[in-house]
Amino acid sequence: MQDAPNRPYHHGDLRRAVIETALDMLREEKGWQFTLREVARRAGVSHAAPYKHFPDKAALLAELAMIGFDRLREFLSAAKPTTPKSLRDEITAIARAYVAFGMDNPALYRLMYSAEEGQAVGIHLNERALAVFDILLEVLRRGQAAGSIRKRPIEGQAAAGWGLIHGMTMLAIDGLLVPEKVGSAPLDAALSTLVEGLGSPATLGAPATTSVRGRKTKLSE
Amino acid sequence: MQDAPNRPYHHGDLRRAVIETALDMLREEKGWQFTLREVARRAGVSHAAPYKHFPDKAALLAELAMIGFDRLREFLSAAKPTTPKSLRDEITAIARAYVAFGMDNPALYRLMYSAEEGQAVGIHLNERALAVFDILLEVLRRGQAAGSIRKRPIEGQAAAGWGLIHGMTMLAIDGLLVPEKVGSAPLDAALSTLVEGLGSPATLGAPATTSVRGRKTKLSE
DNA sequence: GCCCCTAAGTAGTCACTGTCAACAATGTAT
DNA sequence: ATACATTGTTGACAGTGACTACTTAGGGGC
Numbered sequence: 001m002q003d004a005p006n007r008p009y010h011h012g013d014l015r016r017a018v019i020e021t022a023l024d025m026l027r028e029e030k031g032w033q034f035t036l037r038e039v040a041r042r043a044g045v046s047h048a049a050p051y052k053h054f055p056d057k058a059a060l061l062a063e064l065a066m067i068g069f070d071r072l073r074e075f076l077s078a079a080k081p082t083t084p085k086s087l088r089d090e091i092t093a094i095a096r097a098y099v100a101f102g103m104d105n106p107a108l109y110r111l112m113y114s115a116e117e118g119q120a121v122g123i124h125l126n127e128r129a130l131a132v133f134d135i136l137l138e139v140l141r142r143g144q145a146a147g148s149i150r151k152r153p154i155e156g157q158a159a160a161g162w163g164l165i166h167g168m169t170m171l172a173i174d175g176l177l178v179p180e181k182v183g184s185a186p187l188d189a190a191l192s193t194l195v196e197g198l199g200s201p202a203t204l205g206a207p208a209t210t211s212v213r214g215r216k217t218k219l220s221e
Numbered sequence: 222m223q224d225a226p227n228r229p230y231h232h233g234d235l236r237r238a239v240i241e242t243a244l245d246m247l248r249e250e251k252g253w254q255f256t257l258r259e260v261a262r263r264a265g266v267s268h269a270a271p272y273k274h275f276p277d278k279a280a281l282l283a284e285l286a287m288i289g290f291d292r293l294r295e296f297l298s299a300a301k302p303t304t305p306k307s308l309r310d311e312i313t314a315i316a317r318a319y320v321a322f323g324m325d326n327p328a329l330y331r332l333m334y335s336a337e338e339g340q341a342v343g344i345h346l347n348e349r350a351l352a353v354f355d356i357l358l359e360v361l362r363r364g365q366a367a368g369s370i371r372k373r374p375i376e377g378q379a380a381a382g383w384g385l386i387h388g389m390t391m392l393a394i395d396g397l398l399v400p401e402k403v404g405s406a407p408l409d410a411a412l413s414t415l416v417e418g419l420g421s422p423a424t425l426g427a428p429a430t431t432s433v434r435g436r437k438t439k440l441s442e
Numbered sequence: 443g444c445c446c447c448t449a450a451g452t453a454g455t456c457a458c459t460g461t462c463a464a465c466a467a468t469g470t471a472t
Numbered sequence: 473a474t475a476c477a478t479t480g481t482t483g484a485c486a487g488t489g490a491c492t493a494c495t496t497a498g499g500g501g502c
Contacts, residue, residue, distance in 0.1 A: 014450080014451085035487080035488060035489085036488080036489065036490095037487080037488065037489080045451080045452095046451070046452055046453075047452095047453095047488095047489095048451085048452075048453085048454095048490085048491085048492095049450075049451060049452080051489095051490075051491085052449080052450055052451075053450090056489075056490075057489065057490090110335075113391060113395060114331075114335075126396070126397060129397060130397075152410065152413075152414075153410060155407065155410075156407050156409075156410020156411060156413075156414070157410065157411075157414055159389065159392070159398060159407035159408075159410065159411050160385065160389075160407075160410060160411030160412075160414040160415065162388070162392065163384075163385050163386075163388035163389035163392055163407075163411055164381065164384050164385040164388055164411075164415075165384075165388065166388035166391060166392060167383070167384035167385055167386065167387035167388025167389070167390075167391065168380065168381075168384035168388070169388075170334060170387060170388065170391065171380070171383065171384055171387060174334060175347070176347060176350055176351075177380060186376065186377050186380035186381075186384075187380075188377070189373065189374060189376075189377020189378065189380060189381060190377060190378075190380050190381030190384055190385075191381075192373070192377075192418075193373075193377070193378055193381040193415065193418035193419055194381065194385075194414065194415070194418055195418070196417070196418040197413075197414035197415055197416070197417040197418025197419075198414055198418075231467080231468060231469080231478085231479060231480060232479080232480075235479080235480085256458085256459060256460085257459080257460065257461095258458080258459065258460080266480080266481095267480070267481055267482075268459095268460095268481095268482095269460095269461080269462080269480090269481075269482085269483095270479080270480060270481080272460095272461075272462085273478080273479055273480070274479090277460075277461075278460065278461095
């Protein structure tokens, strides 16, 4: 270069710098379609340097996605009220934090759930994702033990919760939950619905009599 | 070309052919990261020909996404049982069809909810998406009128439903609803939870006593 | 103190992409 | 028939991910 001969040949910690720069770009742009060369450029390094630290672009994206899940898990843990008044409070707090995380980091969030397109990276990635899932599982398990949550297969309940929150987050990011169409607090409304669905039979009585039981309802085959 | 002088100079209906070819490629590959040149190649046409019909690649993607929403709406309408035994049956049928559509067309489905990254195309796209939303709205409205659905702001309930189903679909596509972790029929479990949450107080009794009423639960401010 | 080894940079190249401009073939209105 | 708009074509351009070969900084063994 002509203007930076003082820059040391060895960067020091280029790996971290690349990740940091990429995270910055995720924060600035809304998509994750940045180029590796641009990352290198902004890190002040030649276009091939990142390849010394990541085998290819997909590897970097996978790394970013894993960091995203880690941050999300930490964020949710931090948002969990220390002395919740009720299980509903706890679930509500977690759900709000989750959606807030997604809306604050739309590109990162979208990347987290898109990185699987890079095939087999999914293994480790799913581990991180399921670690987030476990937070929800734990709350529900405690709720079942305390009797305030229906005694149903807990994974189904957790899947319902995760699906709901994930779905609402994606819709919110996509701008599909416009206030005029959907009211000002769609998440809370949805959460009420969900929590009431999870609520224990002691208060709610028997499930509706509309005969789900006898039907073969396997989806996954 | 040297081997295809018999191909007529004018294709006839290249616009449709490009769309059709692109849809094929969406069906084959799991991502929507196909190249425009490849589409042109498979359509048997020069690499720049599609530009006579689409200003750029994003325009084609947006068109595909709209087609996807249209197909989804038709598919859901067709799946709606003609003489439903109950509202639960109806909701269940729609939800299953929705998830099935997503799992049968993972790349297209993902594209449908990713195309907004191409900025302002979102207007028309959201129209199509909201047309799907309206199907759900209509069912719920009918349910409220019949008394089998709680009288709550219907947009919140619909958002809950859409969010849940959309989220479960995405998770299913991503392979995050693995059977070992989550049971074999997570959707049905989630649906039970949802429908019980939507269910009218007449059957279900008063909502859980975990004090939702008095609390300010606005999220969006 | 010296030498050499290697990790971590560099530049250069390749095939490929999206996009555009210039040109050719085709159908159509006058 | 002739001018024209449409819809193809070819060829170019810059920018990309990926790979290779070269160069350098810095540390450990002697």
